[in-house]
Amino acid sequence: MAAAPGLEGTSTNGSGNNRDRLSELAARHLVQPWPVAGQIGDEARGLIRSGDGVYVQDEHGNRLIDGPAGMWCVNVGHRCKELADVLYDQAMALSYNSPWYTMSAPSAELAERLGKLAPGDLSHVFFTTGGSSAVESALRFMQFYNNVRGRPDKKLILSRGGAYHGSTYLSASLNGRPRDRDWMDGADHLVVKLTCPNPYRRPEGVSREAFTDWLVAEFEATIEEHGADRIGAFVGEPVMASGGVIIPPDDYLPRIAALCRKHDILYVSDEVVTAFGRLGHVFASKDVFGAQPDIITFAKGVTSGYFPLGGMMVSSRLFEELRRSNHPDAMYAHGLTYSSHPIGCAVAMKNLDLLEDGLLDHVREIAPYFLSQLKTLEELPLVGEVRGIGLMACVECVADHDSHNPLRLDTEVGQRIDAHCQDLGLLVRPLINMCVMSPPLTITRAQIDEMVRILREGITRTMADLRREGLWDG
Known part of the structure; x- marks a missing residue:
């Protein structure tokens, strides 16, 4: 996948040997947030090289929409001069x-x-x-x-x-x-x-x-x-x-x-x-x-x-x-x-200054479109509810629409969707059986369309995986 415009050459955290070196250093020395005991102090996570607007670039040079805006926080977008x-x-x-x-x-x-x-x-x-x-x-x-x-x-x-x-x-x-x-x-x-x-x-x-x-x-x-x-x-x-x-x-x-x-x-x-x-x-x-x-x-x-x-x-x-x-x-x-x-x-x-100079107005104007497009995902059998307000939303997956019970494999379904979405060009925030979206406030309608398209494909691929593995018959 092509790198985002303006992202080339912005970091020495790049590819090849240097990337492997950073992963080795992290696994040997860097304690990550919320580790499990079996991996604590011995874990390297995905490397983000740079960001621009609503996009980040991963260790392989792939461009991804930053669906969670970092951690709910990159409101004005990356690389704001x-x-x-x-x-x-x-x-x-x-x-x-x-x-x-x-x-x-x-x-x-x-x-x-x-x-x-x-x-x-x-x-x-x-x-x-x-x-x-x-x-x-x-x-x-x-x-x-x-x-x-x-x-x-x-x-x-x-x-x-x-x-x-x-x-x-x-x-x-x-x-x-x-x-x-x-x-x-x-x-x-x-x-x-x-x-x-x-x-x-x-x-x-x-x-x-x-x-x-x-x-x-x-x-x-x-x-x-x-x-x-x-x-x-x-x-x-x-x-x-x-x-x-x-x-x-x-x-x-x-x-x-x-x-x-x-x-x-x-x-x-x-x-x-x-x-x-x-x-x-x-x-x-x-x-x-x-x-x-x-x-x-x-x-x-x-x-x-x-x-x-x-x-x-x-x-x-x-x-x-x-x-x-x-x-x-x-x-x-x-x-x-x-x-x-x-x-x-x-x-x-x-x-x-940036928020009050039109960005708050943009959020109020585009938020209904953001939620309406995500709501179309409720057509998928795995999706129980899409809910949201402003520029924050959650896609909750269920095994049974009638009971609204979480999936038996709820600890990994969100991570499965996230993995597929990353391959397709989108970061999501997986929370057990849920996928949370809270993109930078600068997001456009076209970028919302792309985000929802990738998320739909990520969920569709996850449904196929679960059926193939005999974990779900929805």
């Missing part, structure tokens, strides 16, 4: 300053800008290095907030089945996806799990129309069981991204937010994926779902992946309550060496 120039210029002007006793102009300017863009009174921001540290910071702030207010027992955290909130200790304790916690410890005594708000896999006997009422009743019963005086926060993604692009039923999030306000429970909206354009808005909690949080966590698209940055937006009301407390010397003893990093903040400012 505007971001690269800002990154270079800021590094040459000020590469780093300690946030413990100094500050930089980019961090102050970005904080002001985000404070004006965030919903309600979320006018303060604490910058982190990514999504996990953003959620961890929010949870530690909740603990600090309740300690200062004389409520040391108000620390329980409500999360949901299917959730993903990070890999640090507290954030990972909230995770509710299958297999995430099988072999890992967590602060289980602090977390209460609610039902995943997935209409496709709602409890048996509950209609779609009644599902929101069922979820709200469960939330109220959980508060009654554990006591509002012991529950400190509810943490929820507006769209459960890594759980399979789970879009909650209408009016669910506003009703949950109202219950949180009623019972003095902090509502933390985890917008690590949904913020900065993925749904056509800078923040989606209020603009898309009508829910006003007390805290919003973000990362990924804030710099389009060009520099590690995350953060939490916090309600002014919470800070005012802390300042009125009887403990003016109480310290929120939490910080990161790279908090408010000047390069990351400068890149984020330019990234916002």
Whole structure:
């Protein structure tokens, strides 16, 4: 397959002996994320040489559409010269300053800008290095907030089945996806799990129309069981991204937010994926779902992946309550060496310029076409449901359309589809029996057509494999 225009000669990570050398080095020294015990410390993954727009180039020089936009994050696309120039210029002007006793102009300017863009009174921001540290910071702030207010027992955290909130200790304790916690410890005594708000896999006997009422009743019963005086926060993604692009039923999030306000429970909206354009808005909690949080966590698209940055937006009301407390010397003893990093903040400012200069409008205009084209895949016998919102979608495969049960070989069907798609020119994000798509926001209609064509062929080839191997008779 031909290399993408402009990709030739951009990397020394190329082919032949050098590629083999890199694979050997990785297998001997590089520990990859989420390894299994049988391969840990002895694994080399596929090499990506370069990127341009919605495309990346693999180790063999093949051009592939970057279906997941890296990891939900390359929102403005690869090789964006505007971001690269800002990154270079800021590094040459000020590469780093300690946030413990100094500050930089980019961090102050970005904080002001985000404070004006965030919903309600979320006018303060604490910058982190990514999504996990953003959620961890929010949870530690909740603990600090309740300690200062004389409520040391108000620390329980409500999360949901299917959730993903990070890999640090507290954030990972909230995770509710299958297999995430099988072999890992967590602060289980602090977390209460609610039902995943997935209409496709709602409890048996509950209609779609009644599902929101069922979820709200469960939330109220959980508060009654554990006591509002012991529950400190509810943490929820507006769209459960890594759980399979789970879009909650209408009016669910506003009703949950109202219950949180009623019972003095902090509502933390985890917008690590949904913020900065993925749904056509800078923040989606209020603009898309009508829910006003007390805290919003973000990362990924804030710099389009060009520099590690995350953060939490916090309600002014919470800070005012802390300042009125009887403990003016109480310290929120939490910080990161790279908090408010000047390069990351400068890149984020330019990234916002690009989003507001037509890219948000483009997402809102093209998103219906994106979903309608993916929806055509529901014609395939292996596909149970295609769901999505904005420029994020999930193709969920099922063995039986009537029961909606996952495939018996659900641990590998997504990987099988991904392997075929890579041969055809597309990266997908395989999640057990699901394929997730969240391309760069710059994607065009023609590129959507090509993406869906390849995904259809990848699923079709997988169905043929499963039939030939006697694993599926659909």
